[in-house]
Amino acid sequence: MLKIKTFRSSLLLGFMLSTFLPLILFGYFSYSYLNYKIEEFGKQSNELLAETVATEISSFLRNPLIVLEQVMILLKPERPAVTEIDDILDEIVSESDYLETVYVINAEKHVINIGLDPEYRSVADNYLDLDLSGLSMLKNIEFLQGPYWSNSFLSPVSGKNSIALIYPIDQRRYLIGLINIEHLHSSILERSGRRNTSTIILDENGTPVFHPQLQIVEEQQSFANMIPFRESQIGKFGTHEIELNNVPYLGSTANIAETKWLVVIVQRLADAEKPLQNMTGLFIFAALFSAIVVIILAFRQSQRLLKPLRLFQENIQAVAEGDYQASISRQSHEEFEEVATLFRYMAAAIEKREQLLEINEERLISLLDVHNLKELEENELLEFALEQAVNLTRSEIGYLHIVNDEERNIVNTFWSKDVETFCQRNGFSLEGLKHHGFGRDCIEKRRHLIENTRYRAVHGTLNAVGEAVLRQLNVPIFDGKEMVAVIGVLNKESAYDKTDARQLSLYFNHTWDILQQKRYEQDKSYLAEQLAHAQKLEAIGTLAGGIAHDFNNVLMVIIGNTELARDNIDKPERIQQDLDQIFKGALRARDLVNQILAFSRNNAEGLKPLDIKPIVKEALKLLRSSIPANIVITQDIGTESYPVVSEPDKINQLIMNLCTNAYQSMEGKDGTLSINLHYVKLKHDLFNRGKKVAAAGEYMRLVVGDSGKGIPEQMMNRIFEPYFSTREKGQGTGLGLAVVHGIVKGLKGAITVDSRPGEGSTFFVYLPVAKIETQNEEEVVTGRLPGGSEHILYVDDDEAIAVVNSRILESLGYTVSTFSSSISALAHFSKQPEKYDLIISDITMPEITGDVLARKMLEKRDDIPIILCTGYSERIDELKAEEMGVRELMMKPLTKLDLALTVRKILGFDWKN
The missing domain is CATH 3.30.450.40 (GAF domain)
Known part of the structure; x- marks a missing residue:
């Protein structure tokens, strides 16, 4: 399909189509109409010519026919003498304008009488008794009933175009009149010549009576198969298309009633259509002239129309490039001026909308920045x-x-x-x-x-x-x-304007929503921490009796062995045994305190891959002393263990809450508490109560079961809600299972429950295995403890601790300066900061705390290594200590092994033997 790419081409095409299409249509219909009219005119003209020729011939032949009829009347009643007949015939010929000779022949076709024009009477004797039987027109004369006209021929008397009229007088005589048709022949040829036509006269047999070419008449060529002749035989006269010598013609016919001859006016089709061809040529010339005029006018008009369009194009390009001040000058035409006005309005609207889009984009970017x-x-x-x-x-x-x-x-x-x-x-x-x-x-x-x-x-x-x-x-x-x-x-x-107000309102209302979300998240985090802390306090309260029992047992071991050592002062081998028992009891007391701190501390150590197997074992040791003796604890800890991403205190709290909930459900009665820990691989997703709770994968599964009273079905959907409890008021806060659920979800795990009233409950905890490679590191210290000769400054406000740890360090070969006042230690260090190789300080001290003291000493000497010690402190952890430049953070109580290895690690393992 043709595509017009430019408006100018489209405009030119439109002009030409608007002109040529009507012109072509008009020309087509005019040509068709003229062709029809010319064809009709040609037919009518030829038919009229044929009628005229037929009428003229009919009129021409009527006079000699009348004359011969009169002669026949004169000769018929009686038979005059031959000389009288010749005189009558001569006189008739002389008076006639048409007859040149009149013959009377007998049955044998011999001339018995003759009448000639005076010009030719001298040859009369040559024709008397002339035998005419050889003439074709007299072959069947004996059967003639009325007048008969012959074909045209050259008269033997005058040598001119003539025809013969044969009239029977009686059964033995026939009258033949030779009629000069030279005048008629000239008239017919003149009429035909004016119209570029030819006149043919055919007899009833289709034989030419008259033809412009006399040879055709003499040869008696038949035209019986010619369409006009055949049609005339059935009474149809008119115009027909015929072909003569492979040339198309029009043949128009008319009948000569007196003779039964047919007049055929023949005209070449090309000659008939010549006026149409002349008209077509004239039309083509007019069309070409009109085309040139139209193209010139269309080109000039397109230039006029395209001038404002080019102006529009330039301004549209300017607007597209961001120049919204582009404006179209006033136009002379109303339509273009209306377009120009709309363009100005459009440019202003686009500028306003682009500004609005730009502001919207900036607002969204700003909101994103605020959100980030x-x-x-x-x-x-x-x-x-x-x-x-x-x-x-x-x-x-x-x-x-x-x-x-x-x-x-x-x-x-x-x-x-x-x-x-x-x-x-x-x-x-x-x-x-x-x-x-x-x-x-x-x-x-x-x-x-x-x-x-x-x-x-x-x-x-x-x-x-x-x-x-x-x-x-x-x-x-x-x-x-x-x-x-x-x-x-x-x-x-x-x-x-209102757009600015709307933008400002949208922006700051969204900003306020972000601020409210920030406040909500802070409140939520704070409440979660408070909830967990409250539950920890509840758990510690539950464990208080067991912890006191274990701690008193430890003190009994320490006190008892101390008294035995004093009694056995003179028995060194017994003192060594007593001191070993005291040392073991002290270590057991330290572990007990660390367990309590693990439950009570508020700060998390951060999620990291953790092997929970030893944590579960330690938690069970602590629980054993807290759970009544009538409850049997069974455990099944698998040998195959993989780390999970968690924190030690979260695992402790998880086990503590589940076990506490389990033995409380037994309400002081005899029962069994079971704890299992195994590695499992779920081949399919895990569902609980129609909901997917865990995807297929590897998990460490912790199972805590009891033989308590169980959980009713109608309460199963609420057991993890905060403050929901099935026990009586005052017997629990209802936080335990809510905290368990929060811990499990925070570790991206799953928890399910299987319980029936009267048959106990079993909780299944699935913790996903961490996708890391684990390494077991063992530090083995063999031989005697490492020591050195460096100078150490030791600070602790508890003089007993300061003295005992200084003596331990001195036993390892170090020089130790001991201070129980942090102010004195700082003043002494400030005087001679290069004197010391290491600073060891407690954190919780009056006057100046250990972290402040460390910062001040580092200001004096930024390369001095510092170790901070604490029994428990919320002021500082390992990360904060590292950020302020402290090399190590140690938890009290310190053993000789702890001190020896840590000090040597800080100072470098190049100690003396």
Whole structure:
């Protein structure tokens, strides 16, 4: 399909089509009509010519026929003498304009009488008794009943074109008149010549009586098969297309009634159509001339039309490139001027919409920035959002009022960072700007306010501020139906409108939602920590009896062996045994304290791959002393163990809560508590109560079962809700299983329950195996403990601890300076910081704490290695110690092995033998 690429081509084509198409259609219909009319005219003209020729021939032949009829009347009643007949015939020929000779022949076809024109009477004797039987026209004369006309021939008398009229007088005589048709022949040829036609006269047999070519008449060529002749035989006269010598002709026919001859007017079809061809040539010439004129006019008109279009194109290109000030000048035509007006409107609308899109994009980017900066403090987040709001509205400065719950008082105000520069440039202070009461009307009316005229101060004494503030926009911020803040921007270059108000409202309402989400997450995290801490306290309270029992047992071992050692002072081998028992009891007491701290500490050590098998075993040891003796504890800890991503205290708390819940469900009765830990590989997803709880994979499965009273079916969906408990009031907080559920979900695990009333309950905990390679590291210390000769400064406010640990270090070969006052230690170190190779200090001390002391000593000497010791401290952990430059953080109580290995690790393993 042809595609017109340019408007000019389309316009030219349109002009030409609009001209040529009607012209072609008109020409086609005119040609068809003219062809029809010319054909009809030709037919009618030829038919008329044929009728005229037939009439003329009929009129021409009528006179000689009348004359011969009169002669026949004269000769018929009686037979005059031969001489009388010849005289009658001569006289008739002389008086006739047509007859040149009249014969009377007998039955034998011999001339018995003859009448000649005076010009030819001298040869009369040559024709008397002339035998005419050889003439073809006399072959069947004996059967002739009436007059008969012969074909044309050259008269033997005059040598001119003639025809013969044969008339029977009686049965023995026949009258033959030779009629000169030279005049008629000339008239017919003249008529035909004017029309480029030929006249043929055929007898009833189709034999030519007259033809322009006499040879054809003499040869008696038959035209019996010619369509016009055949049609005339059935009475149809008119015009027909015929073909003669392979040339198309038109043949029009007319009948000569007196003779039964047929007049055929023959005309070549090309000659008949010549007027149409002339008309066609004229039409083609006119069409070509019109085409040239149309193309010239179309080209000039297209130039005129394309000129404003090119102007439109240039301006559209300018608008596409961002020049929205492009404008089309006024046009002379109303239609183009209307388009130009619409273009100006379109450019302004596009500019406005692009500005709106740009502002929307900036607002979304700003909201994304605010969302990504949620870790900032609340005030920092609001200050950042305020700066973004100022930029978003293309303003000079801005402010944010935080409103109290009553929506009356402003509890806090933030100003954009350029406010001081704005005040200095306009010659007033920030306090003067604040006193104008920006946003007060917005708080009262609870809707946005736009002021695009100079701001008039509330207090008339500060007119400078009023002159400096050209425009302002104030928008209230709502949390639900409660107004929480007002955001205001000042001095945009152009006027503020509703679009600015909408953008500012959308931006800061979303910002406030992000802020509320941040507050919610903080509150949620805080409440979760409080919940876990409360549950830990509940668990410690539950364990208090068992812990006291174990701790008293440890003290009994220490006290008893100490008394035995004092009694056996003179028996060294017995003292060694007693001291070994005291040392073991002290280590057992230290482990017991660490277990208690693991349950009670608030700070998490961070999730990391952890082998929970030893943690489960240690937790069971602690539980044994807390659970009544009438409850049997069975355990099945598998040999195959893989690490899970967790924290030790979370696993401790998980086991503690499940076991505590288990033995409490037995309500002091005899029963069995079972704990199993095994590696399992789920081949299919795990479902519980129609819901998918764990995907197929590798897990460490912890199973805690009891023989208690079980859980009713209607309560199964609520057992993990906080504060939900099946026990009586005062017998539990209902936090245990809620904390368990939270821990398991936090570790991306799953927990299911199988319980029936009266048959006990079993909890299944699935913890996903960590996808890491584990390494078992063993540190084996053989031979005697490492020592050295370096100088160590030791600080501890407990003199007994300071003395005993200093003596241990000295026994390892070190030089030790001991201080029980952190202030004295710092003063001594400040005088000679290069004297010492290592600092060991307690953290919890009066005057100056250990972490502060370490920081001050590092300020004096930044390369001094420091070890901090603590029995329990919330002030510092290993990460904080490393960040402040402390090399090691050690937990009390310290053994000689701990001190020896740690000190040597810090100072380097190049100790003396």
